[in-house]
Amino acid sequence: MAESLNERSQNILEAIVEDYIASAEPIGSRAISRKHNFNLSPASVRNVMADLEEMGLLCSPHTSSGRIPTGKGFQYYIDTLLEVRALNQREKQNLRKNYRFKNMRMEDIMQEVGRVLSGLSQYTGLVMAPKFISTVFRQIEFIRLSQGRLLAIYVSETGLVQNKVIEADPTLTVQDLEQISNYLNAELNGMTIQEVREKLNDELHKDRVEYDRLKKQALSLSCAALQDEVEDQVYVSGASLMLGQPEFSTPEKMKRLIQSFESKKLLIELLDRGQSAQGVHIFVGSESSDIDLQGCSLITSNFSNQKGAIGTLGVIGPVRMNYSQVVPLVDFTAQLVSRVLDREIE
Numbered sequence: 001m002a003e004s005l006n007e008r009s010q011n012i013l014e015a016i017v018e019d020y021i022a023s024a025e026p027i028g029s030r031a032i033s034r035k036h037n038f039n040l041s042p043a044s045v046r047n048v049m050a051d052l053e054e055m056g057l058l059c060s061p062h063t064s065s066g067r068i069p070t071g072k073g074f075q076y077y078i079d080t081l082l083e084v085r086a087l088n089q090r091e092k093q094n095l096r097k098n099y100r101f102k103n104m105r106m107e108d109i110m111q112e113v114g115r116v117l118s119g120l121s122q123y124t125g126l127v128m129a130p131k132f133i134s135t136v137f138r139q140i141e142f143i144r145l146s147q148g149r150l151l152a153i154y155v156s157e158t159g160l161v162q163n164k165v166i167e168a169d170p171t172l173t174v175q176d177l178e179q180i181s182n183y184l185n186a187e188l189n190g191m192t193i194q195e196v197r198e199k200l201n202d203e204l205h206k207d208r209v210e211y212d213r214l215k216k217q218a219l220s221l222s223c224a225a226l227q228d229e230v231e232d233q234v235y236v237s238g239a240s241l242m243l244g245q246p247e248f249s250t251p252e253k254m255k256r257l258i259q260s261f262e263s264k265k266l267l268i269e270l271l272d273r274g275q276s277a278q279g280v281h282i283f284v285g286s287e288s289s290d291i292d293l294q295g296c297s298l299i300t301s302n303f304s305n306q307k308g309a310i311g312t313l314g315v316i317g318p319v320r321m322n323y324s325q326v327v328p329l330v331d332f333t334a335q336l337v338s339r340v341l342d343r344e345i346e
Contacts, residue, residue: 005052005076005080008038008040008048009048009051009052010080010081011036011038012032012038012045012048012049012052013052013057013058013069013073013076013077013081014077014081015027015032015035015036015038016032016049016052016058016067016068016069016073017069017073017074017077017081019031019032019035020068020069020320021320021321021322021323024245024246024247024320025066026060026061026065026066026067026068027066027067027068028065028066028067029042029043029045029046029049030042030045031066032045032049033045049067052067052073053067056070056072056073057069057070057072057073057076058070058073069319071284071285071319074284074285074297074319075284078282078284078323082323082324082327083324084323084324084327084328085324085328086328087328087332092332095120095329095332095333095336096336098116098119098120099112099113099116099336100112101340104159105159105160105161106129106156106158106159106160106161107129107159107160107161107233107235108159109158109159109337109340109341110127110129110233110235110311111127111235111237113125113127113235113313113333113337114126114127114235114236114237114238114313115237115238116333117237117313117314117315117329117330117333118237118238118241118315119238120329121315121317121325121326121329122238122241123238123241123242123315123316123317123318123321123326124236124237124238124239124241124242124261124315124316124317125235125236125237125238125313125314125315126234126235126236126237126267126271126298126300126313126314126315126316127234127235127311127312127313127314128232128233128234128235128267128268128271128272128275128311128312128313129160129232129233129234129235129311130158130160130304130305130309130310130311131232131309131310131311132160132162132193132229132230133192133193133194133197133229134192134193134194134307134308134309134310135156135157135158135160135192135193135309136156136157136158136190136191136192136305136307136309137154137156137157137188137189137190137191137192137193137196138155138156138157138185138189139154139155139181139185139189140152140153140154140155140181140184140185140188140222140225140226141153141155141181142168142177142180142181142221142225143177144172144174144177145165147170148167148168148169148170149165149166149167149168150165150166150167150168150177150221151163151164151165151166152164152165152166152221152224152225154225154226157190157305157307158305158309158341162230164224164225164228166221166224166225167224168217168221168224169217172217176214176217179214180214180217180218180221183214183215183218184218184221184222187199188222192307192308192309193226196222196226197226197227200219200222200223200226200227203219204219204223232268234264234267234268234271236261236267239258239261242257242261242296242316242317242318243257245317245318245320247295247318247319247320248295248318253295257295257296260296270283270298270300271300271312271314272312273300274298274300274301274302274312274314275300275302275310275312277300277302279301279331280299280300280301280327280330280331281299281300281301282297282298282299282300282323282327283297283298283299283300284297284319285297285319295318295319296316296317296318296319297316297317297318297319297321297323298314298315298316299314299315299316299321299323299326299327299330300312300313300314300330301313301314301330301331301333301334302334303334303335303337303338303341304338304341305338305341305342306342309341311337313330313333313334313337314330315329315330
């Protein structure tokens with residue numbers, strides 16, 4: 001942010017942003033003068049507000065004499081004025097009680113995280129599972145569907161399941177498929193899919209004379225099952241909560257918001273942006289991204305396991321979001337999910 005504000009201007013901008021977050025109503029100079037102990041008259045506050053408006057940090061809705069923060073104003077508040085208090089132990093314990101991860105598969109964990117994030121924030125929870133290429137191999141199984149066609153079932157260390165129909169040698173028996181699965185599970189266990197692909201590529205380029213028939217089939221089947229890219233999985237919870245926000249009360253704004261949530265490509269691109277950042281990252285409308293968030297802000301943080309499989313979770317809400325509450329919620333939840341994936345807690 002290029003603008004440099006003096007202390008008085010910062011105090012008034014901070015007051016306007018936080019009062020607007022609480023009320024969703026334009027904030028007038030008289031209200032600021034009365035509510036906050038700035039020892040300034042309404043006229044003095046009004047002059048500062050005019051300066052802030054000229055700088056693009058505030059704007060005046062057509063129907064009101066008050067002011068509301070612009071996206072640029074919110075971005076300045078977040079970058080310069082926002083104070084986020086870390087959760088204490090009691091708050092962490094209370095948050096932990098909202099999650100029920102025991103005996104859950106990866107998909108169930110992701111859905112549970114989105115549900116709790118949405119419920120606690122009263123905004124929309126988003127979770128993007130770790131990318132397929134970073135998942136850790138636990139086992140693969142092949143089931144005959146018909147002559148020459150198999151169902152390959154891949155299971156990751158965290159319980160992610162991927163199914164794929166593949167072509168196969170029609171002479172392979174059930175016993176052959178079992179031996180192939182056992183061989184691959186012993187050879188590939190504990191590797192990421194990226195490492196598996198590299199190993200398979202190396203093996204396929206070796207002299208195949210040294211391999212027996214089933215090992216050749218094992219390499220061929222595992223390549224067919226695991227080489228293709230898998231679409232990123234995004235879980236959305238509580239999208240309807242956004243429709244109750246004053247900012248999206250008109251039919252046109254509702255329509256645009258719903259279209260944004262239905263665009264999986266947009267959500268993946270946004271969460272991918274967060275994945276490249278360290279710690280908690282905040283996107284404010286179109287201020288910090290070339291993607292227009294349609295009057296929303298997105299708060300994200302990454303989670304990972306010891307093997308480096310990285311996913312991203314977050315909360316999307318109106319730009320008028322309560323950042324001081326949502327940021328620590330997102331931050332601690334990411335830490336919690338990382339521990340769950342490493343099986344430190346259930």
